[in-house]
Amino acid sequence: MFAQLTDFLPTRIFDRIVEKHKGNKHVRTFSCWNQMLCMVFEQLTSRDSMRDLLLSLEAHKSKYYHLGFGSTVSRRNFGNANEKRSYKIFEEFAYVLIEEARKSCYRSDFEINVEGNVYAFDSSTIDLCLSVFWWAEFRKTKGGIKLHTLYDVKTSIPTFLYISNAKMHDVNALDLISYEPGSFYLIDKAYIDFGRLYNLHKQ
Missing domain, CATH: 1.10.10 (Arc Repressor Mutant, subunit A)
Known part of the structure; x- marks a missing residue:
């Protein structure tokens, strides 16, 4: 199998x-x-x-x-x-x-009638044992990494993944994304930075 x-x-x-x-x-x-x-x-x-x-x-x-x-x-x-x-x-x-999966799993029955893709962007902090993962220093007694994920809502497939030190602020991850014209991006308040949002607007 x-x-x-x-x-x-x-x-x-x-x-x-x-x-x-x-x-x-x-x-x-x-x-x-x-x-x-x-x-x-x-x-x-x-x-x-x-x-x-x-x-x-x-x-x-x-x-x-x-x-x-x-x-x-x-x-x-x-x-x-x-x-x-x-x-x-x-x-x-x-x-x-991921690209192959997105092509084969595309769903046309999305609840909202929009032409562009719909993405959700967020991060998750993954705790690690500092005595084992000494390179992943987060706080004095805590280790960790951060997983930044751009999620295609229509296909339920992540399209971009980035692993950083847990100290990296979420808003800095906006600089790593290639934006698609005509698409929608869902983010929370942690990503509010007017300079970066203006850059997104220009693209």
Whole structure:
């Protein structure tokens, strides 16, 4: 079933992105594709950590090749891949998949009759343990990151995601969005900045 699901992924586009970022340079066994499929498996099976993922994969060791994980998956090669490879490979591919999902999930039965797209923009603060995630300092005794999300209300699919330090003010995230003429953007009071809103108006 897992192999059937991953057959829908556009491998040629992924290969072009990997080539662009030289993700498979000096790689012998555990390619970017193998790494990505392991992360997909991790999400679909709700694994909580790399140790949890590897224990789960161990049960399918005889099927590694057919599942697309490569000849072997170890904590060492998976950890090295996560540490050394550019996150931009997976970020770019995620936006390709989001665009494909938006095309296939477009709904014409939206309650309000508007021609443009309708987006909601907000952020969520994710608390982290400061002793483990020391780089995510938020307050003296608290760690965290902030997930900024632009959500397509018509299709119920996020179209833009950005992870920042939790100290970043929400309004600064407005500078990261590419605005579509004729679309509607829903924001709350945390995003009121007249200079930025004027910039949005000009676009």
